[in-house]
Amino acid sequence: MPEQTQILLGPLVGGLSHDHVNLWARASGPATLHAWLGRKPDFSDAKLAGKSLPLNDATGCAGVVPLDNLEPETSYFYALTLNPKPPPKADGHFRTFPRPGQPRAFNFAFGSCFRPQGGNSGATFRALETHRQEDELRFILLLGDQVYADAWEYNGIAKVAANLTDYRNVYTHVWSNPYFRALLNNLPAFMTLDDHEVDDDWRWNDARRRWATIPWWDQVVRWLKGRPPEECYLPLHRVRDALQAYWEHQGMHAPAMTLPPELNYAGQYKLREQDPGSLAYSFTYGAAAFFVMDTRSMRVKGKSGKTMLGEGQWQALEDWLRAVRDDFPLKFLVTSCSALYSMWTDIPRDRWSGFPEERDRLLRFIGGNDIQGVYLLAGDLHSAHAISAECGPRRNPVRIWEFCSTPFEQDTNPLSRWMYIPILSGAVRRQKVHFVVTSNNFGVVRVEFPAQGQPQVRFELHYEDKGEWKEKTAG
Numbered sequence: 412m413p414e415q416t417q418i419l420l421g422p423l424v425g426g427l428s429h430d431h432v433n434l435w436a437r438a439s440g441p442a443t444l445h446a447w448l449g450r451k452p453d454f455s456d457a458k459l460a461g462k463s464l465p466l467n468d469a470t471g472c473a474g475v476v477p478l479d480n481l482e483p484e485t486s487y488f489y490a491l492t493l494n495p496k497p498p499p500k501a502d503g504h505f506r507t508f509p510r511p512g513q514p515r516a517f518n519f520a521f522g523s524c525f526r527p528q529g530g531n532s533g534a535t536f537r538a539l540e541t542h543r544q545e546d547e548l549r550f551i552l553l554l555g556d557q558v559y560a561d562a563w564e565y566n567g568i569a570k571v572a573a574n575l576t577d578y579r580n581v582y583t584h585v586w587s588n589p590y591f592r593a594l595l596n597n598l599p600a601f602m603t604l605d606d607h608e609v610d611d612d613w614r615w616n617d618a619r620r621r622w623a624t625i626p627w628w629d630q631v632v633r634w635l636k637g638r639p640p641e642e643c644y645l646p647l648h649r650v651r652d653a654l655q656a657y658w659e660h661q662g663m664h665a666p667a668m669t670l671p672p673e674l675n676y677a678g679q680y681k682l683r684e685q686d687p688g689s690l691a692y693s694f695t696y697g698a699a700a701f702f703v704m705d706t707r708s709m710r711v712k713g714k715s716g717k718t719m720l721g722e723g724q725w726q727a728l729e730d731w732l733r734a735v736r737d738d739f740p741l742k743f744l745v746t747s748c749s750a751l752y753s754m755w756t757d758i759p760r761d762r763w764s765g766f767p768e769e770r771d772r773l774l775r776f777i778g779g780n781d782i783q784g785v786y787l788l789a790g791d792l793h794s795a796h797a798i799s800a801e802c803g804p805r806r807n808p809v810r811i812w813e814f815c816s817t818p819f820e821q822d823t824n825p826l827s828r829w830m831y832i833p834i835l836s837g838a839v840r841r842q843k844v845h846f847v848v849t850s851n852n853f854g855v856v857r858v859e860f861p862a863q864g865q866p867q868v869r870f871e872l873h874y875e876d877k878g879e880w881k882e883k884t885a886g
């Protein structure tokens with residue numbers, strides 16, 4: 412290993428459970444990660460707990476050290492080094508989760524859409540760091556647009572990412588933000604991708620997944636702005652490169668995918684039509700179960716078909732909902748794009764409202780199977796909201812909520828509150844918008860299990876208003 416090789420991104424804490432963690436980092440060159448674990452804050456008891464596979468160019472020198480046999484509900488201090496020398500201090504700490512099914516009060520954060528610009532970027536993560544400590548946040552869900560690979564004015568490479576090196580360089584630029592990095596040293600993260608990890612509002616043109624596309628207006632804007640022709644279309648190899656960069660930065664430290672997509676000999680996703688695999692995964696925190704959907708890699712919209720999740724992921728989701736129905740009183744369905752917030756001016760039709768049959772399938776499945784305690788967590792819209800609604804039979808209704816937090820830092824949509832329309836298909840009733848916020852924000856969810864009665868779930872939306880942080884609540 413050359414002397415100057417160092418940790419470029421991370422370390423961050425992924426895939427945390429009651430007994431397992433994936434410690435992730437990306438190095439500036441070939442190396443091996445060494446993970447150190449201790450129980451004392453001064454790290455005097457730290458021991459070498461594991462090593463990564465050799466990091467090399469196959470993964471952009473990103474890697475994980477998976478560690479098993481941890482104690483539940485226990486605080487650990489950790490460090491990652493690139494050599495076998497014991498480090499003098501910890502990089503951060505984490506607390507393992509309760510065993511699955513154990514009712515425990517806890518708080519977590521979520522949000523989406525980070526497009527930093529200039530030296531003052533990261534204010535939301537700085538504010539989140541304060542809450543992490545005060546509210547004992549157990550983890551954060553990053554719901555997509557963790558990078559804007561196509562935002563050439565902001566992404567650090569001055570072009571639309573067109574190959575694997577470009578996509579990796581965008582992550583290097585965005586994730587080097589010191590506040591983002593510092594927060595994730597100590598706040599375990601679960602991530603899923605939205606569109607901009609690949610390109611704006613992209614989708615497959617047909618079920619064979621051989622050719623993808625971006626909206627025509629993006630193509631026109633890029634052409635008018637004199638962007639080179641290769642930035643105006645989206646061939647298969649570019650999607651593969653983007654999804655590989657996603658895997659290297661967001662996927663490899665996540666809990667194991669429920670049914671992972673097949674890989675080819677180069678270690679990239681095959682993306683065959685018949686492959687039911689997706690990037691969806693699930694995890695638990697005590698008596699709360701989380702299913703993190705992949706709303707992007709299976710998405711097809713064209714003459715030969717139209718789907719958001721794909722049938723393979725649908726089976727996984729429905730199996731999961733049946734499995735957790737009685738054993739976990741709280742179910743959080745994590746979806747990068749909003750399901751309950753429809754907009755009458757939604758031209759891209761890029762959210763669940765563009766796939767109304769599938770949206771209604773989800774709502775009817777929840778209502779028809781009497782699945783109580785469901786909370787949707789969403790991002791994407793560049794405005795935040797809380798919505799409650801009812802589905803299922805009128806005599807025995809199921810109440811559901813959608814909490815949406817977006818963006819961490821991006822242009823917001825000041826008109827979104829005027830664009831809302833309720834869902835009129837009949838799949839839900841008594842829809843109520845509790846608030847809409849159109850400035851940079853993050854969400855905090857507080858979960859409590861009183862000795863008597865139903866679990867309590869409260870959504871706090873923290874938002875920036877003329878340099879001050881304010882808060883709205885629902886739930």
Ligand SMILES: [Fe+2]
Pocket residue numbers: 523524556607791792793818821
């Ligand atoms: Fe976004």
